[in-house]
Amino acid sequence: MSSKHLPGWQTRAVHAGETPDPATGATTPNIVMSTTYAADPSVQFSIADQEGAAAAGYVYTRWGNPTIQQLAKKLAALEGARRCVLFGSGMAAISALFLHLLKSGDHVLMSDVTYAGASELANEILPKMGIHIDRVDMSDLEAVEKAIQPETRLVYLETPCNPLCRLTDIAEVSRLAKRVGAWVAVDSTFATPLATRPIELGADFVIHSLTKFLGGHGDAIGGALLGPKQELLALQQNALVRLGGIISPFNAWLILRGLATFPLRMKAHETNALIVAQWLEAHPKVKRVIYPGLVSHPQHELAKRQMSNFSGMLTFQVEDGPGTAQVLAKHLQVFHYAVSLGHHKSLLFYMDTASLLQSSFWLTEIQEASYRVFAGEGIFRVSIGIEDASDLCADLEQALSNV
Ligand SMILES: Cc1ncc(COP(=O)(O)O)c(C=O)c1O
Incomplete structure (x- = not known):
């Protein structure tokens, strides 16, 4: 070269x-x-x-x-x-x-x-x-x-x-x-x-x-x-x-x-995450989805400028977070209900706002308000893997039907 x-x-x-x-x-x-x-x-x-x-x-x-x-x-x-x-x-x-x-x-x-x-x-x-x-x-x-x-x-x-x-x-x-x-x-x-x-x-x-x-x-x-x-x-x-x-x-x-496969994997994470984010956004039981690649992300313009791949991380909110977490942990078959992120496998975990603020963040009232703009009462943090996107959506569909 x-x-x-x-x-x-x-x-x-x-x-x-x-x-x-x-x-x-x-x-x-x-x-x-x-x-x-x-x-x-x-x-x-x-x-x-x-x-x-x-x-x-x-x-x-x-x-x-x-x-x-x-x-x-x-x-x-x-x-x-x-x-x-x-x-x-x-x-x-x-x-x-x-x-x-x-x-x-x-x-x-x-x-x-x-x-x-x-x-x-x-x-x-x-x-x-x-x-x-x-x-x-x-x-x-x-x-x-x-x-x-x-x-x-x-x-x-x-x-x-x-x-x-x-x-x-x-x-x-x-x-x-x-x-x-x-x-x-x-x-x-x-x-x-x-x-x-x-x-x-x-x-x-x-x-x-x-x-x-x-x-x-x-x-x-x-x-x-x-x-x-x-x-x-x-x-x-x-x-x-x-x-x-x-x-x-x-x-x-x-x-x-x-x-060795990192750039290939990132393309798959991004493609899948966008499909799952759009699918979740249209789901009647989902209140809000946050993904930098979605036009609805409050900072989508900055994301387009600063990120040449929107990565595989997204969050979503539902009416009853803790109850839904119990149901998803029991019924999901492709996703693992687990912490961590960035794996080839899709992972999902519920993060309750009040307990996270108390255990880890200790925010002031103003900071708490801006935290809640993105998280409400709590979020499912989702790490989208490199499986087939259609299987990820089908897994979420069957698990959410039990809520
Ligand atoms: C953004 C970020 N930074 C740092 C860490 C800590 O990394 P490790 O678990 O490898 O110590 C994590 C772990 O989840 C993370 O999400």
Whole structure:
């Protein structure tokens, strides 16, 4: 290929980071489970010089591992990032970013709705370390502008956010954050790099729970943090060598394997999700459907601008959420009534607004009102898989007929 030609997404998903194994010629990556490597005696035990150590070869798997390295390179190529560091889970990537960037006295502006684990980290753990957190509805740019302070060090958001599927304009928030020199981190798990590449829009860091669409098969937990090279080298030393939350090479290998079909899967997730969303919107027992690809999504124009794939996540509301959850859990045959998302299989789970606000979000009255605009009393969060869309609609039809 000419040096000017940039490979497409499917080619990157198949080839980036991988070469035939130099020892055996194997064309599919081997899993390297070794914890330790015959070392060059010039490598010191100190890990102060990560780059020097990497150049000298592998030493110990917590510092670096060939299978993990292959996955990191593939993800960096898909996201358009300079560097990628991998973790044992999405939450390990998020907590590593916070612990690395922040110190006592720093201010963080965080979206008021994020994955519940990240919200609980911000509500319950970071304040004990002297880190000040303000939460804001990141879809409201005026509110974001007012809430950013000269001492804001990090702006943290998800788009579409879990569980609401509410969007944030990454380019605009990044522009506001840059005025005060704050870092911007985007958890892009719902969107994936096939839909949105936050770094191209001005963000500094991107987070993925690899457990979801990127791994894609519901069989491996992992997390990724992508961003600028120098900062991630320092972070790698702090977060992996000193805090230790590395991904298992076996999980890295499973995710590497899953990634080969990632763009193909995302197209199927999107096609199916649009069919199911439109079908649900026309169903008499369904009050409201939220899917970025629907014209009725309150931010459909932003979705069209910022997402080149509307992904597989949607929500819907019914009259009696808890009662319907009981019926669906009993009668669904293709969908699994289960948490998590982004798997090849379709998953669905009811999220009650009052209990989620109490356990995880702790929103102010104004924030609660804007949460309820998207969620009412509660939502079914639906992750649409890659089965036949007609079977998904038929499954929902037969299960809802029992309500
Ligand atoms: C948007 C988002 N970010 C992060 C996480 C955490 O990922 P993990 O379960 O891999 O720790 C999740 C998990 O559901 C999520 O939905």
